[in-house]
Amino acid sequence: MIKYSIRGENIEVTEAIRDYVESKLAKVEKYFNPKQDLDARVNLKVYREKTAKVEVTILFDSITLRAEDVSQDMYGSIDLVVDKIERQIRKNKTKIAKKHREKTSAGQVFTTEFEAEPVEETVATKIVRTKNVTLKPMDVEEALLQMDLLGHDFFIYTDAEDNTTNVLYRREDGELGLIEAK
Incomplete structure (x- = not known):
């Protein structure tokens, strides 16, 4: 179940906006085990240039999913952010399960109704440089x-x-x- 925290900066979060955000984010709920508690933090901002920024952070266990989008259309930004979150889930399902297998199995975090996107193991997994710094x-x-x-x-x-x-x-x-x- 998703617990929502929707906040607006320079914009009033109306019932219509709240309902739209909740209905769109409900799409990602299907990826998780129904027993899994999710915390969705949504920040909606409108700037003087009439651009809209939507930031979504979903927290569960020790995992944080985050996406943002800036455009001229608040509703369009909401759609794009939810799509980005869905891609993150599909792309990283296997990595998350592998990292947390001691604590929980993937079946406990995710439902088995979707297939994870294939992930190349060479992508950003190799440390190519180590640097030591002295903090002053x-x-x-x-x-x-x-x-x-x-x-x-x-x-x-x-x-x-x-x-x-x-x-x-x-x-x-x-x-x-x-x-x-x-």
Whole structure:
């Protein structure tokens, strides 16, 4: 069963939008065991340029499925995001089952009503480079400066104030994101 959390930014989440999101996301419910609890977080944003961004995150066990889409049409973005989530499920069913076979079998997480897409084992499974870094204590402004000086899209550092490991990164929209380890 899916538990929905639908949130709007610069848009009121009407019953029509809520019903549309829930009916579309119900399509992915068929892939999971009916006993499996799913948490679907949906974030709908409208920007000044009249573009709509839809972000969907589905959480279950220790797995997170996430997709987003930006377009001129909110309903079209919802459709595209659900399609992306479905492709992720079909593509990764075997990998998820293999990774979690000690905890649970694939039959307990997924239904057997669909076939997983064949996955080439060579795709993104080989580590081609290992790099060791020494984390220097700094504040976020210095981390941003270092990231820009290196020309990277992310920078790992130790926060000088609370001594936690953080990751500063540049998002696709050009804004910055910060991942704080707890």
